[in-house]
Amino acid sequence: MKDIKEITEAVRTEAKVIDQYIKRDLAALKPDLDSLLCKVLEYGLLDGGKRIRPLLVVLSARLCGNREEETYKLACAFEYLHAATLFHDDIIDNSAVRRGKPSVHEKFGTVAAILAGDFLHALAMEIVGRYCGSDGLNIFCNATRGMVDGEFMQLRNADKHNLSELDYHDAIMGKTGLLIAAACEVGAIYGGGNEAHVAALRTYGVNLGCAFQIIDDLLDYQGDPKLTGKAVGNDFSEGKMTLPLILTMNNAEEGDKSQLLTLLENRKNIDDSFDQVYTLITHYDGFEKAKSKAVAAIDNAHSALSGFKEKNTLAEKTILEGLARYVLIRKK
Amino acid sequence: MKDIKEITEAVRTEAKVIDQYIKRDLAALKPDLDSLLCKVLEYGLLDGGKRIRPLLVVLSARLCGNREEETYKLACAFEYLHAATLFHDDIIDNSAVRRGKPSVHEKFGTVAAILAGDFLHALAMEIVGRYCGSDGLNIFCNATRGMVDGEFMQLRNADKHNLSELDYHDAIMGKTGLLIAAACEVGAIYGGGNEAHVAALRTYGVNLGCAFQIIDDLLDYQGDPKLTGKAVGNDFSEGKMTLPLILTMNNAEEGDKSQLLTLLENRKNIDDSFDQVYTLITHYDGFEKAKSKAVAAIDNAHSALSGFKEKNTLAEKTILEGLARYVLIRKK
Numbered sequence: 042m043k044d045i046k047e048i049t050e051a052v053r054t055e056a057k058v059i060d061q062y063i064k065r066d067l068a069a070l071k072p073d074l075d076s077l078l079c080k081v082l083e084y085g086l087l088d089g090g091k092r093i094r095p096l097l098v099v100l101s102a103r104l105c106g107n108r109e110e111e112t113y114k115l116a117c118a119f120e121y122l123h124a125a126t127l128f129h130d131d132i133i134d135n136s137a138v139r140r141g142k143p144s145v146h147e148k149f150g151t152v153a154a155i156l157a158g159d160f161l162h163a164l165a166m167e168i169v170g171r172y173c174g175s176d177g178l179n180i181f182c183n184a185t186r187g188m189v190d191g192e193f194m195q196l197r198n199a200d201k202h203n204l205s206e207l208d209y210h211d212a213i214m215g216k217t218g219l220l221i222a223a224a225c226e227v228g229a230i231y232g233g234g235n236e237a238h239v240a241a242l243r244t245y246g247v248n249l250g251c252a253f254q255i256i257d258d259l260l261d262y263q264g265d266p267k268l269t270g271k272a273v274g275n276d277f278s279e280g281k282m283t284l285p286l287i288l289t290m291n292n293a294e295e296g297d298k299s300q301l302l303t304l305l306e307n308r309k310n311i312d313d314s315f316d317q318v319y320t321l322i323t324h325y326d327g328f329e330k331a332k333s334k335a336v337a338a339i340d341n342a343h344s345a346l347s348g349f350k351e352k353n354t355l356a357e358k359t360i361l362e363g364l365a366r367y368v369l370i371r372k373k
Numbered sequence: 374m375k376d377i378k379e380i381t382e383a384v385r386t387e388a389k390v391i392d393q394y395i396k397r398d399l400a401a402l403k404p405d406l407d408s409l410l411c412k413v414l415e416y417g418l419l420d421g422g423k424r425i426r427p428l429l430v431v432l433s434a435r436l437c438g439n440r441e442e443e444t445y446k447l448a449c450a451f452e453y454l455h456a457a458t459l460f461h462d463d464i465i466d467n468s469a470v471r472r473g474k475p476s477v478h479e480k481f482g483t484v485a486a487i488l489a490g491d492f493l494h495a496l497a498m499e500i501v502g503r504y505c506g507s508d509g510l511n512i513f514c515n516a517t518r519g520m521v522d523g524e525f526m527q528l529r530n531a532d533k534h535n536l537s538e539l540d541y542h543d544a545i546m547g548k549t550g551l552l553i554a555a556a557c558e559v560g561a562i563y564g565g566g567n568e569a570h571v572a573a574l575r576t577y578g579v580n581l582g583c584a585f586q587i588i589d590d591l592l593d594y595q596g597d598p599k600l601t602g603k604a605v606g607n608d609f610s611e612g613k614m615t616l617p618l619i620l621t622m623n624n625a626e627e628g629d630k631s632q633l634l635t636l637l638e639n640r641k642n643i644d645d646s647f648d649q650v651y652t653l654i655t656h657y658d659g660f661e662k663a664k665s666k667a668v669a670a671i672d673n674a675h676s677a678l679s680g681f682k683e684k685n686t687l688a689e690k691t692i693l694e695g696l697a698r699y700v701l702i703r704k705k
Contacts, residue, residue, distance in 0.1 A: 075525035129491060135486045152465045152528060155487060159461060159494065160521040166498040167514035175502050178510070182499035189492040191409035194482060 045370070047361030051356075055099065056092040062113045063087065063120060067100070070164075077149075077328075081157040085124050085145045093364070094224045101228030101242045103357045104349050111172075115231055118168035119224045122163040122181070126220075128158035128186060129274035133192065141270060169227065174294045177218065177227045185225035191215015203290070213254035221250030241345045245361065248342035254367050255335040258283035259328060261266070262319065268373040274315040274359045280305055289327035297321055339365045377702070380695030383688075387431065388424040392431050394418070394445045395452060404531045409481075413489040417456050417477045419666060427453035429581075433560030433574045435689045436681050443504075447563055450500035451556045453493040454513070458552075460490035465524065473602060501559065509559045516555035523547015524600070534637045535622070547585040553582030573677045577693065578647075580674035588668040590615035591660060592704075594651065600705040605649040612637055618650070623658035623701040629653055637688075671697045688699065 063086055071079055076160045102112045102362045129138075131144040132154055136142060146154035162185070163192045191212055198204060198212075225246030226311045230237040253258035260269050262285060276283050282290075290301060301321055322328060349358050395418055397691035403411055427448035434444045462468075463476040465484055470476060494517070501513045504684050523544055530536060557578030561571040592601050592619060593608045614622075624632060633653055636646045654660060672680075674697045681690050 051559075073522075074579065076527060077529045078522060078525040129487050153525070155465060155520045155704040156524050156528075157462050159490075160518055162491065162494055163498070163517035163521070166502075167510055168493070170498075170502045170510040170514075178499055182495040182502075183496035186492055189409050189488045189495070190410060191486050193410040193485070196488075197407060197409045215548040251556050338694050373378060 045363065045367055048360060048367060051360050052091065052093075052096060052364070055096050056090075059088070059092040059095045059099075059113060059116060059120065066117060077153065078160065081149050081153050082161070084148060085128060086161075088121070088140050088141070088142070089122070092120060092147060093349070094123050096221065097221065097224040097246065097361075098228035098231070098256050100357045100361055101225045101234075102232030104242070104354050104361070105229050105232030105234030105238050106354075107232035107342060112228070114170040115168060115227070116224075117253075118165040118172075118181075119220070119227075121165040121168070122185065123220065125158040125161035125165065128154045128161070130192075140267040152164060173227055173231050177230055180223050180226050180230075184219040187215045187219040192217075198282075201279070202282060203301055204287055204296070206284070206291070208288060209282070209284055209287050213251050213258075217254040217257075218247050218250035221253070222246035223331055225249075231259075237348060239293050241348050245342045245365075248338040248345065249365055249368060252335040252338040252342070253285055255331055255338070256368055256371060257283065260336075262322070263328065265372060266367070270373070274311065277305075277315050277318055278308060278311050280308060282333040285327040288330045289322045289325040292325045292327075293321065297329075298327075302358060335369060339369055375641070377695065377699055378428070378691045380699060381697075383692050384423065384428060385424075388422075390421070390430075390447060390479065391424040391427045391445060391452065394449050396445075408678060409485065410492065413477060413481050413485050415491060416480060416492070417460060418452070418493075420472050420474070421474070422450060422452070426455050426552065429553065429556040429578065430560035430563070432689045433557045433566075433695055434564030436574070436693070437561050437564030437566030437570050438686075439564035439627075444560070445565060447500060447504040447559070448556075449558075450497040450504075450513075451552070453497040453500070455552065457490040457493035457497065460486045460493070462524075483523060505559055505563050509562055512555050512558050512562075516551040517548050521547075522552075527652050530611070530614075534612070534614060536619055536636055537617060538616070538623070541616055541619050542583070544579060545583050545590075546663065549586040549589075550579050550582035553585070554578035557581075569680060573680050574693040576677040577674045578698075580670040580677065581697055581700060583643060584667040584670040584674065584697070586701055587616055587663055587670070588703060590657050591617065591667075592665055594654070595660065597704060602705070606643065609637075609647050609650055612640060612645050616663040617654050617659040620662045621657040624657045624659075629657075667701060671701055 067079070067086065070082075074082075092287075095113070098116035099112050102115075127139065128145045128265055131139055132151055134249065136144050137147045142148075144154075145157065148355060149157075151333055162253060166181065170178045173181075183256075193213065194208075194215070195212060198208065222243050223246070225242040226239055229242040234242065258276065261271070261283065262273060262327045264270055264273060266270070274282075279288070293301060301318065304318050341363060346358055346361055399411070399414060399418065402414075406414075427445070430448035430451055431444050434440075434447075459471060460477045463471055464478045464483055469477050469479045472479075477487075481489075496573065498510065498513065502510045505513075523546065526540075526547070527544060530540065555578070556569055556577050557574040561574040566574065590608065593603070593615065594605060596603070596605060598604055607613075609618070618633075622630060625633060634651065636650050640646055675694060678690055678693060
């Protein structure tokens with residue numbers, strides 16, 4: 042088992058290769074595109090992201106036996122769809138900053154952000170259709186539709202404070218799980234994996250994505266702003282029900298429950314309310330319980346990889362395992 | 374040659390069939406979707422539209438020899454993409470009304486309109502990929518990307534008043550021509566048409582779409598608001614350069630040209646300015662010249678159909694010819 046430093050180094054190396062492919066795509070598109078659109082795409086795509094989704098495509102394909110360079114071209118589609126989603130999400134959430142710089146709609150306006158998102162959406166679909174046919178496209182489109190459906194659910198549930206664990210699971214599947222799972226599944230299909238391989242990598246992806254989101258939601262309460270780059274308590278101040286809070290609500294005694302509801306419904310003195318909510322969650326082990334759900338998901342992700350035993354794909358398996366471990370210990 | 378009444382009757386009958394297929398799709402999606410998303414989709418899709426794009430898919434497929442009912446399912450994808458475009462365009466253009474009722478973003482908010490557009494976009498791509506493979510998807514995605522590119526060009530050219538006829542052609546191709554052409558081309562491919570048939574129907578579509586848009590732009594100056602449902606002079610009041618104005622600019626003497634530029638740059642007393650611009654366009658035969666470009670495009674559309682001589686597809690050819698004629702004489 043390699044240590045995390047080696048894993049992050051390997052991830053960084055792959056991200057650089059993926060960046061090259063994205064730049065190549067942009068250069069090929071440039072002559073036929075409006076110059077403003079090009080600027081928006083370059084700004085939104087070349088932002089030093091970790092390229093986790095394309096990386097999962099490449100690793101999954103290799104794990105199933107396909108080591109061709111061509112896989113990177115397919116892999117980029119997942120970064121394009123991810124970016125398209127971010128462009129539109131930042132409008133929806135009214136977020137002015139993304140990775141330390143102005144978000145696309147903040148920099149270029151809402152119109153440009155909507156349109157550039159639509160462009161990347163179409164580009165991503167075309168690439169997946171080209172490399173992976175109708176099966177791949179099906180998975181890919183299902184993920185997009187699931188994301189949208191999840192956002193709608195969030196919109197509809199915005200003022201509800203009695204969400205179940207199942208509601209939360211559906212929401213994080215839409216937000217993160219489906220696209221991560223789709224990257225693994227499409228990579229496996231393109232890589233020529235058999236049915237069991239494809240299913241295993243999908244399971245890996247679903248669990249990785251869900252654990253990632255649970256930890257993200259924990260960091261929103263417990264993260265160090267210096268590392269995460271975000272203030273703590275965002276979710277609470279927006280009245281968003283995430284796992285630590287949901288688990289606390291489910292276990293709290295009536296008095297504490299109604300106190301939580303009052304705090305959620307009346308979030309005027311945020312700092313003070315946040316401290317009280319934090320104390321209640323701690324009292325009911327909400328953070329530990331949420332963390333253990335993430336640990337269980339990562340266990341599932343690990344188990345899903347157990348069927349891959351070929352010696353020549355050991356390096357890829359090790360990175361996938363390392364990514365799963367990293368999700369649990371990440372501080373940012 | 375049938376008269377226009379018979380043609381519109383045939384179009385209306387087909388639109389009803391297409392509506393049934395759209396309703397069937399919505400009913401099949403419903404159990405898995407958020408209830409608010411369903412409402413938005415029903416509101417945005419079941420609006421009594423003419424369903425011209427799906428109709429072109431069905432007619433093109435039949436003209437190439439495929440009369441299967443299944444074609445309707447593929448055809449609906451073009452209505453979904455069209456609707457997705459309208460949801461986003463109405464945000465971009467800040468249009469509060471669409472076909473006599475509040476636009477989607479006006480009724481359900483910007484967030485819902487962005488998301489529902491993304492959903493339909495993905496649904497449309499998936500359908501085209503399923504029925505028409507990578508070739509169809511390629512054409513479809515190119516049309517989407519062309520639309521976005523056209524919108525960007527418009528954004529970039531918003532304050533330019535020296536557009537060329539070529540700029541205008543690119544803009545209307547993006548706005549209307551590409552998707553109409555894609556409907557015909559994808560229908561022809563699905564219908565099993567040979568290369569010549571596919572190219573011919575594409576040519577028909579490009580020309581039909583461009584003529585449609587030129588007439589639309591003429592109606593913006595000369596239409597009867599009671600029939601079009603829109604006030605005249607919208608394009609001018611937004612400083613939008615359409616064909617009548619571009620052709621006038623190209624032919625006007627220096628004095629008239631600078632008067633036009635002044636009127637365009639200083640559009641405060643709109644009614645008065647509009648009358649002066651209208652007079653100048655009339656003086657330089659801008660309306661007639663624009664109309665003759667539309668007539669030429671429709672001639673091209675007709676010629677493109679001349680290769681289809683099978684007796685059992687005469688009905689479809691007649692409707693396509695009728696649609697082309699209708700575009701020129703439409704008042705709304």
